[in-house]
Amino acid sequence: MEVLDRDNIIYASGITYTIFNYFTQERRVFFSKDGGGIGSIAVHPSKKYYAIAEKGAWPNIYIYEFPSLKLYRVLRKGTERSYSNICFSQNGNSIASVGSSPDYLLCVWEWLQEVVILKSKAFSQEVYKVSFNRFNEHALTTSGMGHIKFWKIAETFTGLKLQG
Numbered sequence: 010m011e012v013l014d015r016d017n018i019i020y021a022s023g024i025t026y027t028i029f030n031y032f033t034q035e036r037r038v039f040f041s042k043d044g045g046g047i048g049s050i051a052v053h054p055s056k057k058y059y060a061i062a063e064k065g066a067w068p069n070i071y072i073y074e075f076p077s078l079k080l081y082r083v084l085r086k087g088t089e090r091s092y093s094n095i096c097f098s099q100n101g102n103s104i105a106s107v108g109s110s111p112d113y114l115l116c117v118w119e120w121l122q123e124v125v126i127l128k129s130k131a132f133s134q135e136v137y138k139v140s141f142n143r144f145n146e147h148a149l150t151t152s153g154m155g156h157i158k159f160w161k162i163a164e165t166f167t168g169l170k171l172q173g
């Protein structure tokens with residue numbers, strides 16, 4: 010469950026996600042576009058956008074404007090079967106996603122350009138959570154089945170790299 014604004018929350022359940030208005034008790038239910046279900050939901054720090062990470066064969070991450078609910082961006086080819094978690098960076102410029110079995114890929118996206126800027130295998134077992142450090146946009150943490158891993162986005166002479 011995530012907070013969209015003062016009145017609305019968003020949560021996933023199976024193949025749907027719901028936007029619920031606390032004051033009017035109105036529920037708006039939306040179905041998975043890829044048909045496999047919803048893996049994770051994230052809300053942009055500005056509350057102007059929300060992201061829906063799906064499940065299925067080569068699922069997408071769909072980013073919508075709020076409150077218009079218009080599809081704004083689509084992030085493709087970040088995992089093979091399912092996203093287990095996504096999050097926006099504190100400044101809102103990046104999204105981190107982590108896939109579940111079989112690839113467990115950690116991706117950092119420039120979501121406005123719809124491109125993966127960094128990709129790495131997060132772990133060899135299930136990864137449940139990814140998050141950006143609140144105070145450092147170049148630091149991430151993943152956690153899952155028997156592990157917590159700290160990541161750094163490092164600038165090298167060949168470009169940016171994810172170092173675990």
